[in-house]
Amino acid sequence: MHLLGRHRTTVVGGAMAFAVLTPAAIVPATSAHAATTITVAADGSGNYTTVQTALAAASSGTVINIKPGTYHGQVSISSGKSGITLQGTTGNSADIVITGSTPASTAGTAGSATVLNSAKDTTVKGLTIANTYAAHDSQALALYAGGDRQVYRNVRLLGYQDTFLSWGGTGSSQVRQYVYKSYIEGAVDFIYGNGALVIDSTTIRSLDRGSTNNGYITAAATNAANPYGILITRSTLTSSAAARTVALGRCWHAGGAADAIGQVLVRDSTLGGHIRQAGAWQDMGGFSWRTCRFSEYGNSGAGASTGTGDRPQLSSATAANYTAQRYLAGSDGWNPVQ
Template sequence: MHPLGKSRTRVVAGVLAVLPLTALGLTDPASAATTITVASDGSGNYTTIQAAIAAAPSGAYINIKPGTYRGQVSIPASKPSITLQGTTGTSTDVVITGNTPASTAGTAGSATVLNMAKNTTVKGVTIANTYDRHDSQALALYAGGDRQVYRNVRLLGYQDTFLSWGGTGSSQVRQYVYKSYIEGAVDFIYGNGALVIDSTTIRSLDRASSNNGYITAAATNSSNRYGILITRSTLLSSAAARSVALGRCWHAGGAADAIGQVLVRDSTLGAHIRQAGAWQDMGGFSWKTCRFSEYNNTGSGASTGTGDRPQISSATAANYTSQKYLAGSDGWNPVQ
């Protein structure tokens, strides 16, 4: 803060004037934004996150004190530029949790957090859907808005944990996930958005089976160059060796133009990743109809060259960076 507090002196026509810093353009935009505190124990402005969102103007900061918050949190498209953040910076301290399957509530209704707003940031929280049976989708996070950032978050689910979805057709949303943790078993990172998962731990759950599931299910529209990028990350599991696929080809609704794109690069892959069958067919569509590849991975699950593991060249990789995935037409670059 300036030594004069929230004002600065100026001599105008021989008169000492005191002007607010806002008049001089010196205030921090974050400090000028509305800040709302949520605390389940009643020590904040609201006891529920949803009540805080309902009251928040665009651009508000919603600080969430430690606790467990049950029930769906919905950020509508009419509430852009909101930040949700745990107050301690430790994601396990703030848990947003639900137990709703899509079989009873639909895909969006099952999501513990339904975020349809653009320019939002979520950090320092856990988002969980504890419905852990294989008979239904049960989303932790439905990310349906453009230019969303998730930092230091934990996303916990079983089937379809994290959906990045921009609607049908070529419309595409962009999301950036950084230094986070994502857990699931079946298609648990999926959708048609331009999604970058950077410096994140991705854990496949052990289904005690020779088929321990699929990490991704991309439905990228054929007109969009970029889909899901996993980079600088760690893929791990306690599941049996070579029992988890990197992904499968999801033609959402049977759409012929859903030509999924996934690249796993510069990451450490555990022994649970398949060699043969790392990429799988889905719904009668061959994985070869999609755009699946890897680059510069290490670890015991990295390609040995004996399975169907397409690799790209360094020249191609230069055009498949985090920045390229997220730039769009406006040059958005949240990459850390």
């Protein structure tokens, strides 16, 4: 992973004017504030045939409905397009697929992302985002979430290495994202970054690499100034990989930064037998996992801690301060939690 030098062992004043309105000039107040809605359909039955052309035409607050189909090519939501909603029209996320196959080895981290979402207050729901790069020798992002207060509901995020990146800002500028009732798939560091990211009521599937080391679910680089990093809650961790061959995460000091001390909590979730007992948390780039803030609370399933491995557990009193709402509140009290 190359982001920030990530190391592998393998970002009219004046006078007031008055006007008299005739009845014909009076517009209902609601119409002045109604969101613009446009439709994307690959078969030409909508306003646009690609998601990117629809985004180019959209303004802040536009709702973009996407009809069933496979949409090839990368999509970028710029920071100036705040409040955009992208939504599939069927409610089945498998019906609408945005897909690319670009690796970071040729395009860089952001350039590899099938969807690069840099805008704040966006909502994405009812669709699939995939990066199908098959060589498995490079990071290849499905989603780069780089804006604050982003919500993802009923989405499928499919990749192999570095599927989902939450990245941007430290301290009070840290970005926040909420993922709910979704599906995330990958093998190596496939949920990672320095944002405040809550993954709630979601299936997280580790791919089988056919190895005694079947990868790592998370790689957090949370800045020391931020108490909250990645929270996985009320979710299911699953895999067809061999028992005790998948780590919950490893410690990413992005660019070798000493103050990138990742924070990950897995709580109130069901863990499959693929999760390691010993070695559930792993070192990375010469840094011990103990330099990061890794813990669990209230998990169940065959992969939950048996007390025989090195699996730090929160106390009930401490866990009360590590809820989804706390991770996302920031200074403005944002609370999208379902």
